[in-house]
């Protein structure tokens with residue numbers, strides 16, 4: 172299996188974290204010729220990362236890729252056993268996609284952070300987080316952590332642009348979660364990889 176994409180993408184990192192948690196080896200490669208090349212569009216007509224290639228099967232969309240990996244390699248599962256916790260895990264991932272990521276996108280286009288909108292999106296996550304941790308839903312590392320940790324990287328990395336770390340600090344469960352998660356082995360590795368990818372992105376953009 173190969174995952175096409177770059178580690179700065181929170182969607183790519185979601186899949187990478189899930190694969191690591193499951194003990195799967197999943198090399199990540201930037202697509203040769205880029206996301207909009209004819210060759211890549213044959214694999215994924217949406218022209219976005221991540222795209223998983225497993226033999227003759229190519230699959231887009233981070234959430235669907237994580238589900239595929241989980242069904243192909245069921246143990247350890249990336250979802251909790253309890254149906255309500257499973258639903259909560261999927262919900263946090265959905266909330267990240269629908270409410271948190273759209274708050275990050277304008278910052279990459281040089282626009283200011285919508286502090287009110289960002290705080291509201293983080294508030295939705297806060298509501299569903301475990302009060303005890305260590306992970307998003309409690310004892311087990313799940314899909315919710317895979318979705319959440321990469322976007323929390325950006326709240327630190329982009330703090331200078333919009334005091335986004337302060338917005339996290341305004342949500343006690345989320346702040347405590349992120350303080351723990353970023354010091355975990357998984358979090359330290361992820362932060363190193365995303366920081367290196369962000370630096371490379373900024374350098375390339377500066378020309």
Ligand SMILES: N[C@@H](CCC(=O)N[C@@H](CS)C(=O)NCC(=O)O)C(=O)O
Nearest residue numbers: 180181182218219220221232233234
């Ligand atoms: N819903 C998709 C979102 C994927 C996505 O937007 N990826 C971005 C990188 S973070 C991308 O490939 N952007 C390139 C483009 O839109 O041209 C998923 O979960 O995989």
